[in-house]
Amino acid sequence: xxxxxxVFYEKIEQIFNKNSAPLVMGILNVTPDSFFDGGKFTSxxxxxxxxxxxxxxxxxIIDIGAYSTRPNAIDVxxxxxxxxxxxxxxxxxxxxxxxxxxxxxFRASVALNAINAGANIINDISGGTMDDxxxxxxxxxxxxxxxxxIQGTPGTMQQNPxxxxxxxxxxxxxxxxxxxxxxxxxxxxxxDPGFGFGKSLEHNYxxxxxxxxxxxxxxxxxxxxxxxxxxxxxxxxxxxEALNGTTILNTxxxxxxxxxxxxxxxxxxxEVVNIINYLNKLD
Numbered sequence: 001x002x003x004x005x006x007v008f009y010e011k012i013e014q015i016f017n018k019n020s021a022p023l024v025m026g027i028l029n030v031t032p033d034s035f036f037d038g039g040k041f042t043s044x045x046x047x048x049x050x051x052x053x054x055x056x057x058x059x060x061i062i063d064i065g066a067y068s069t070r071p072n073a074i075d076v077x078x079x080x081x082x083x084x085x086x087x088x089x090x091x092x093x094x095x096x097x098x099x100x101x102x103x104x105x106f107r108a109s110v111a112l113n114a115i116n117a118g119a120n121i122i123n124d125i126s127g128g129t130m131d132d133x134x135x136x137x138x139x140x141x142x143x144x145x146x147x148x149x150i151q152g153t154p155g156t157m158q159q160n161p162x163x164x165x166x167x168x169x170x171x172x173x174x175x176x177x178x179x180x181x182x183x184x185x186x187x188x189x190x191x192d193p194g195f196g197f198g199k200s201l202e203h204n205y206x207x208x209x210x211x212x213x214x215x216x217x218x219x220x221x222x223x224x225x226x227x228x229x230x231x232x233x234x235x236x237x238x239x240x241e242a243l244n245g246t247t248i249l250n251t252x253x254x255x256x257x258x259x260x261x262x263x264x265x266x267x268x269x270x271e272v273v274n275i276i277n278y279l280n281k282l283d
Contacts, residue, residue, distance in 0.1 A: 008120050011060075011100050012144055015220050015259060016188065021277040022254055024269045025061040025102065025262040026054035027226065030088050031068045031076075044091055051092050055099060057266040061121065062096075064088055064114075065104030069125050069154040069197075082110050086117045093118035102146070108133035115141055121190075125197060126150055127177050139184035146190045146222055147181070149173050151198025158198070166203040167210040170194070174217060190260065192222040196230055204230040208249065211256040223253035224262035247272055 014020045028050060030042060051062055066084035067076045076084075089101060102121035103114035108131045111122045123146040128134045138145045149170045151161050163169045170193050181189060191214055193207045214221055225231065231245035232238065247268055250261045254276045263269040 007098075008100060011098075012120065012188070014060075015144065015190065018259075022258065022273045023060035023260045024058065024266055024273055025063050025222070025260050026051075026057075026059040026266040026269075027262060027264050028054075028062055028064045028088070028092070029068070030064065030066050030084050044087075047088055048091060048095055051096060051099075054266045055096055058270040059099075059266045061100040061102055061260070062092060063102045063104050063123055063262060064092065064119070065123075067105060078107055078109060081105065081107065082113050085110065085114055089114055089117040089119050102144075106130045106134070108137045112137055112141075115143060120144070121146065123192075124148060125154075125194070127173065127194075128180075135181055135184055135186065138181065139186040142187065144188040144190060145181075145186065146192050147174065147177055148192035148197065148222075149194040154197075161198045161200055161203060163203060166199065166206050167213055170207065171213060174214065178217065178219075190220045190222050191217060192224065195223065195225055196228045199230075201230055201233055205234075208252060208256070211253060211258070215257040220259035221253075221257055222260040222262060223250070223258040225249040225253070226263040226265070243268060251276065 015023060028047060030047060032042065054062060064085060067081045085103060089103065092101060100121065101119045102123045103111055103119040104123045105111050105114065106124050106126040111134065121144045122138060124134060125148050127147050127149055174191055178189065193211065193214065195204050195207065199207065211221065226246050227239045227242040231242040231249065235245055243265055246263065246265065250263065250269060250272050253261060254272065261269055
């Protein structure tokens with residue numbers, strides 16, 4: 001199955017085992033301008049300290065990103081993104097040899113370098129729409145791949161996003177992209193509806209409300225709400241105050257079938273997972 005990472009076979013299989021506990025994916029952004037934690041983890045001491053805390057909290061996957069995809073973010077060259085990422089992946093892998101690492105990138109060449117440096121999973125916010133080489137690479141490497149929905153690009157996605165029916169449209173997108181991936185021989189796909197990526201406030205909550213529709217694909221679902229504007233705008237609060245709202249949305253998503261929640265606050269997310277997992281085991 002995952003020829004390149006046999007040591008992680010059981011951990012990767014847990015993602016796809018519906019009977020195992022949901023997983024927490026902790027965010028490690030090594031960018032100067034990410035919307036919540038930009039600039040916090042640009043030195044090795046800082047990113048390793050953050051990774052250490054997430055591991056202590058019980059995180060299952062560390063998601064490392066070096067290209068901010070918030071609206072109006074500064075563009076980063078392929079070379080710079082690669083340079084930022086590789087040193088962090090190697091550093092985290094050396095310090096935590098058994099942790100699953102995902103790489104947050106939409107560029108195939110960056111993803112390849114990241115996997116070669118020790119990453120296990122490709123997390124692509126574009127669902128393969130921003131680099132035609134991504135799907136063939138995923139099929140060749142046979143590594144788990146997060147297929148996320150986005151309307152537009154990070155620079156344009158919040159400029160009047162429009163759908164006939166957001167849940168149906170995202171479902172159709174998944175169906176089409178999965179057919180292409182499968183035709184290339186790719187497997188072990190994780191679906192992410194892309195909360196906050198080309199969606200209005202109403203679109204985001206409709207997707208969450210009807211998220212269980214995507215369970216029909218029989219694939220793991222990933223949900224990422226952490227401190228996003230869908231919380232802040234609705235509650236009229238700052239992102240620094242959005243932990244409680246994040247926890248509420250994570251709980252709803254897990255009850256609607258999410259297998260992975262992607263978060264900044266790993267301790268609180270792990271507590272949600274533990275409670276939901278206990279509930280699910282009761283008759």
